[in-house]
Amino acid sequence: xxxxxxxxxxxxxxxxxxxxxxxxxxxxxxxxxxxxxxxxxxxxxxxxxxxxxxxxxxxxxxxxxxxxxxxxxxxxxxxxxxxxxxxxxxxxxxxxxxxxxxxxxxxxxxxxxxxxxxxxxxxxxxxx
Numbered sequence: 001x002x003x004x005x006x007x008x009x010x011x012x013x014x015x016x017x018x019x020x021x022x023x024x025x026x027x028x029x030x031x032x033x034x035x036x037x038x039x040x041x042x043x044x045x046x047x048x049x050x051x052x053x054x055x056x057x058x059x060x061x062x063x064x065x066x067x068x069x070x071x072x073x074x075x076x077x078x079x080x081x082x083x084x085x086x087x088x089x090x091x092x093x094x095x096x097x098x099x100x101x102x103x104x105x106x107x108x109x110x111x112x113x114x115x116x117x118x119x120x121x122x123x124x125x126x127x128x
Contacts, residue, residue, distance in 0.1 A: 002031040003053075007045055010037045012121050020073070022052040022117050025066060032056065037122045043108040044118045051101035055083070058093035065089075 004027075013023055013035060021037040023031045034052050039045050059069065076082035088120030105115045 001040055002029075003034065004031055005034045005036065005049060007038045009126065010033050013037075019124050022048045024052050024056045025070075039118055039122060041104075041110075041118055044115055047101050047104045047108065047110075047115060050104045050121070051097045054100045055090065055093045055097035058096060059090050062093065064093070099112055 010021070012022060014025065021039075023035045025033050028100045034049065034056070035044050036048050036052065037074050041049075059066070072088055072090075078087070078089075081094070082088055083090055085091065088094065096119065102112060105112055
């Protein structure tokens with residue numbers, strides 16, 4: 001198994017991923033693919049990558065099916081991130097990954113609000 005990371009244009013995500021800045025999935029070779037939205041600030045990309053990797057590790061450890069995550073994300077209706085909802089199949093891994101992401105953001109010299117603003121620009125189509 002390999003872990004393959006790519007920074008992509010925000011519009012290039014799989015349909016199953018929904019409107020997100022980070023995604024992971026297994027490809028046909030059973031390799032883990034991680035996609036992160038391109039951002040002018042590499043630190044934002046790095047923090048999102050750490051989040052996705054931590055979440056994926058915990059999801060695999062807890063035997064949460066990636067297809068269940070995709071189904072949840074695709075059908076989710078709400079203003080917050082799908083993983084923040086208590087009924088999300090990956091809620092606990094997502095929340096833990098965000099704690100780590102916040103620590104990385106701070107260590108990279110960013111304020112959390114700056115990081116969030118950059119992600120919002122990407123999701124709105126203005127960030128890359």
